[in-house]
Amino acid sequence: MVRRSMNRNELHDQNLSLVLQQIFNNHPTSRIAISHQLNLNKSTISSLYNTLMAAGYLTELGLGEASTAGGRKPTLVEINRDYGFTLTFDLGYRHLHALATFLDGHVWKYDRIETKGQSIHEMLAQIKTYIAQRQQEDQTSHGLLGICFSIHGIVFNNQVQTSPFIDMDGIDLEQTFSAAYHVPVVLENEANLAAVYERDFNGARDLNSTVTVSIHRGIGAGIILRRDLFRGEHGDAGEIGQTVVSIAMDGAGNAHPVHAEDISSEDAIIQQIEDKKGLTNLDRAGLVQLYQDRDVDTVVVLRQFTTAIGGLIYNLMRSLDPDAFFLNSPLVEEIPDLLTQIREVYHSLAQNDLSIDVTQNARLATLLGGCSLITHRVLHLDHYELNFERPTADETD
Structure with missing residues (x-):
């Protein structure tokens, strides 16, 4: 590959991005610290710093401590939380989850809105109402900066x-909301997105490659390879819920594939237990209670679940060879025994100690x-690593 040298404007833009990245990842920091970290001279850093300050991205906090060599105390700086806010919406089957965050990544507000049985048009009306409410409450200087949608699909x-x-x-969605609000x-x-969370918020910052297995209504995998999100050539990478785990034959001799999420998603587990016990309207809380009561049918179904997930993780390890796995599963989070069982199944197959942890929060x-x-x-x-702080309990209540 032939490397093209950058012109002056391109070099300026790259250095501006590097300074902004340093301030985001090392708050609070100072111009002298950034100069040392980027190995750029102080006058260059000051010029770039002034550009970011004039744009409103930064806020100064006052003087820090002088170095051991003496000299003037540095002015500390961080990302300006009051610059604006972003919104993320998770379009779930039963609920619309909404999160408002400030430019520095700190949580402003989280809400869960009932949407079961609603059409996409009714959900979009709820989203627009929610945006209007946040805009009415907003006290930042630039208001809404961007919107992200979490999609349970490809x-x-x-x-x-x-x-x-x-x-x-x-x-x-992109056309509808960019036209309405003039933001990315x-x-x-x-x-x-769960995989991005592990990389940027939740302790996987020192791992090059990870796989986050999400177990909800379906099953999917978020794949981080060499610190980048891997989507595949057509966005299909990680659709492991569609993995064929067996072939069922009907009376006419026709083959019918059985997929992983047909038997191992949270909804599939609930359906199996409802069928065994003659129940209706069983939810996760009821499932957890049955397990805690040591209901025999529930224990058997969940043991089959952990065996299947342990095997699925083993297959993913053989295909992708990551540094670690994470399970984004509220069910596993609420029943820690399941994580222990999944680890046991995996280790019996792989004969190694690869880390498997449950996603926190x-x-x-x-x-x-x-x-x-x-x-x-x-x-x-977009192509720079940003490290976010994990939200506190107060922020996510």
Whole structure:
């Protein structure tokens, strides 16, 4: 590959992005610290710093401590939280999850809105109402900066390709919301966003490659390879719920594939237990209670689930060879025994100690992944690593 040298404007833009990245990742920091980190002279840093300050991206905090060598105390700076806010919406089957975050990634507001049985048009009306409410409450200088949508389906080129749980009815989310609000609009698969959350928020910052397996109504995998999100050539990478795990034959000799999510998604588990026990309207809370009561049918079904997921992780390890796995599953989060069983199954197959951990704060994982994606876009830092702080309990209540 022939490397093209950058002209002066391109070099300036790259250095401006690097300074902004340093301030985002090392708050608070100072011009002298940035100069040392980027190995750029102080006058260059000051010029770039002044550009970012004039644009409103930064806020100064006062003087820090002088170095051990003496000299003037540095002025500390961080990203200006009051510059504006972003919104991420998770279009779930039963609920619309909404997260408002400030430019520095700190959570402003989280809400869960009942949408079961609603059409996409009714959901969009709720989203627009929610945006209007946040704009009315907003006290930032630039207001709404960008919107991200978490999609339970395949996304390619910022368009929904398949949406098995919600009929999109031909709606183009990017066009609809960018035209209405004149801000960047990003669409991404929910499992991919959970993987971005692990990379940027949740402790996977030192891992090159990870796989986050999301187990909800379906099953998907978010794949991070060499620190980048891997979507495949057509957005289909990670659709592991469609993995064929067996072939069922009917009386006429016709073959019918059985997919992983047909037997191992949370909805499939609930359906199996309802069938065994003659129940209706069983939800996750009821399932957890049955397990805690040591109901025999529930214990058997969940043991089959952990065996299947352990095997699925083993197959993914053989295909992708990541540094670690994460499970984005509220069910596993609520029943820690399941994680232990999944690890046991995997280790019996693989004979290695590859890390398998449950995603902490699974309720917000995809939303916070969306926060990262849209913040990158708003700051024009799509290909730069940004490290976000994990929200506190007070922020996510």
